[in-house]
Amino acid sequence: MKEKVLAVDIGGTSIKTGIVEEDQILEFASYKNVWKGHQEKLVPFFNKIFQHWIQQYNITKMGIGCPGEIKDGVVVFAANLKWHNFELVKQLQQIFPQMTIKIENDGRAATLAELEYGKLKDAKNALFIVFGRGVGGSLVINHEIYTGSYNRGGNFGHMVIKNYKARKCNCGRKGCFETYASVAGLVQTIKDVNYHSKNPVPLKELGGLRVVDLANNQHPIVIKAVQQWNLDIAESILSLALLLDPSHIILAGGITESGLIHIELIKEKLKEQGYEDVVVELSSFKAKAGLVGAATLLK
Ligand SMILES: [Zn+2]
Incomplete structure (x- = not known):
């Protein structure tokens, strides 16, 4: 069954968000990334912007791509963002306890899209x-x-x-x-x-x-x-x-x-x-x- 996922692509310049069903983007919004060196303010922002989509599409899954070294749901180090040991998944899980949340390095996540649906098939x-x-x-x-x-x-x-x-x-x-x-x-x-x-x-x-x-x-x-x-x-x-x-x-x-x-x-x-x-x-x-x-x- 096709499932709608709340997707987040964190970049050095912008944070892209969307509702994605397989390789189709149903909703899209982009925000300037003003959280460099301010990791503590990101989750409250996500809480504010995601509520509407989560309710509208009955979302139960969230996927995040983020630059840097990612391990067990933690952004261990993202040099360009000045984020260290940022427990992003754990913090999001406290706000969205019913949600299944996964995070991976952004480059690897993008590669997955290409392997699954694109030119690397x-x-x-x-x-x-x-x-x-x-x-x-x-x-x-x-x-x-x-x-x-x-x-x-x-x-x-x-x-x-x-x-x-x-x-x-x-x-x-x-x-x-x-x-x-x-x-x-x-x-x-x-x-x-x-x-x-x-x-x-x-x-x-x-x-x-x-x-x-x-x-x-x-x-x-x-x-x-x-x-x-x-x-x-x-x-x-x-x-x-x-x-x-x-x-x-x-x-x-x-x-x-x-x-x-x-x-x-x-x-x-x-x-x-x-x-x-x-x-x-x-x-x-x-x-x-x-x-x-x-x-x-x-x-
Ligand atoms: Zn370098």
Whole structure:
């Protein structure tokens, strides 16, 4: 029987919520994530916004995707959100005692959606990458999400890709993949190109949407930065392909809806090293992969 699930996709920039039935999103609402460093205020907010949907749809199941390390219902550490040992499921359970609640790393949850309903249905080994405020995702090995020995597998957002004048990451290291490949990384690359330019981009409120707008208007600095950003992404994906030998590489996250990611460049790089048979595509769910994935946790 098809069941309606209350799904929550927590991101560094926004928190997406919805009522999801298998791969269909029946209701959707997005909120700016203003709870960075304020984990204690999140559950009271959820209590306020969810009551209406829970009653309207008679909801008994809730699935949550959240960045960082998740263990036994606890957000052990989410660097970009500054959350530590946040007992999210336990706190929600006190408010919604009848509800079955599950939480998983957001990248893994999104991968589940793709494995169950999307482009990884027939994939043997795959790389699933979500571009957001950070870079999440997971490795799929023999059609299952690879979790590793201590549940920390597939954390490639913090794989170091540069060391010369490398950017500082929220994890404490320098030069991590996500400091270059994320949307925040793209903004930083624009700032770097700007620094050397006579015709700089006004940097005030330079977020993902504004970057897309400037790119669509062919702003030369943004175009140059987008090219560099794509090169960083393509080179890093090639390194991951060398390790995994994937049949599929699927890209997700809001920025993939903008057309700024050059899939052809990734394919070209892969081909140069003999990986021409790899399927490289955008996620079936793009920005909503995390939301559908959060609901899939309850299947
Ligand atoms: Zn890092």
